[in-house]
Amino acid sequence: MKKNKLNKVIIAAICIYLVLPLLLTFVYSIFSEWKSVLPEGPTLKFYVHLFSDTGFLLPILRTFIISVVPVIICTILILLAMYVITVHLPWLDKYMQILCTIPYAIQGIILAIGVLSLYSGLPEPLSNRIVMLILTYCIVVLPYLYRGIKNSLNSINAALLLETAQVLGSSRFHAFFAIIVPNIVPGISVSVMLSVSILFGDFVIVNIIAGSYYTTAQIYLYRLLFESGQTSSAVVCILFALTLLMTNGALSLYSRLNKKLLVEKEE
């Protein structure tokens, strides 16, 4: 009984520790002033201002685009690579693993400066900042997507399913994309959403590579910090709500897809 109480206290303390900063940020964003103990003058003017300002909505849209496009490109590339590895060249898998783990070890700032110094002098489209940013993001999300897809492939015994489909008259390419991929969609969707969330929150890379060319929500927030504390707090709350919505969407998608595949046994 005592132990149970202690557990509850620990969990409550952790929850408060995690939620309190966000809660205070939100409170700060809905009051005009907070100079004494309690804030004064409740208002929603910061939110109204943000939602009526295209200068804020556009960066949100840009952030969304720049988070989704690299993930789509990278997912397609990894699936094609995994097809080749699973079907034709299984011995390449260990090299793929090493290759896909390297980005974990490279910090964002090093990656961004490296890419910028290497490609900025080259002709278009390589020196185009948006192209550069998208391709850099592809590298950033590579480990997350690769791991997710690889683990999903392991969990369904892809090699055996491929052989079965072949014996039943399917080509290996058809078997991979008609049987293997639909069966790993739950795993892929989780990796995709995780990757999108990571890119959605990035500031370092986008600021170095395309800060003045492509204002995302994070850059907008950074600039706003010097102008208005309440407005930037409102931006933080909106970004948090959006990320929450995305994560929630991913989780419900995952459970819906998984329901079909992993229904509890009747017997």
Place this chain on the structure above:
Amino acid sequence: MSYIRFENINKSFGSNHVLRGINLDINKGQLVTLLGPSGCGKSTLLRILAGLETPASGRVILDDEDITNMDPRFRNVGMVFQQYSLFPNMTVSENIAFGLKLQKKTSISDIKKYTAEVIEMVELKGKEKAYPAQLSGGQQQRVALARSIIMKPKVLLLDEPLSAVDAKLRKALQFQIREIQKRLGITLIFVTHDQDEAMIMSDVIHLFSEGKIEQSGHPIEMYTTPKTRFAAGFIGHYNILNPDEFSTITGEHSPDGFDLAIRPETVEISAEPQSPGMNAYQLTAVVVGFIPHGNVLRYTVKIAGILLQIDVLFRSFKLFEPGQTVYLTIEKRNCLAVQSSEA
């Protein structure tokens, strides 16, 4: 000309020579079992026939056609794997109809009709819309079987299909597979390491050992006349005595290069000495212990330090107790000379 012919098939995985010059003929409509311990090459031979492995040398002929290098999808060979290998995102019906849909030769209405027929054949009516995760192991294996037989394959390959199901269900499925094979007249090659399963199901057994065929024959022939020590040890529960052991307990010599194999059920055991006559050995032994095996009691007895096993039909509660002296009668014709492994 046989329906399926393997000609001098060799296959290696690295330094492991898995198949060593296999020559094998299989007739149409037979249920043939490839029997042997793990790693003896039986599954590899099956995979070569399915096109999932390529032999290092040799030819595979199916229905007068050389299929050695043919793509698996054009061979019209059905295969059922040990792990069921059902497509998890498809229902029972979708799994079964998968191959026919791919062929694009059959109309949708016919596919539905054939699917319903095979579902009934494997007794899965009512489970058409279930997903593999909702089925038991036995049901999944029946879906895998149905998925193969709906294609009307030239030959159906079953790679240890019953290893993952429990003993009671295994017996039922053995019977069901045999019934379906007979009803459809399909040629079926069954891979197993279970000698009882091979005995129950097969028209012909090919016993594999270390990449070679040790012995082939009808199940009864395989059981009653094993040719080698390995065959005697793998099929049935023979007591195998080397020449020295045989000489110690009987006083007679076995032919050079041969061991003597004695089936446990051919040894008579009694509490009193018997008069065996000229054509039998009378031996005195001491009971070491016994284990009930269903309707059979398996005694272990010791003669001059050599252990023998004896099967007695479990008809009464009159048992021979451990430590008791017993008298064994072994007909000479039941002492089979089998090639020793060194020969």
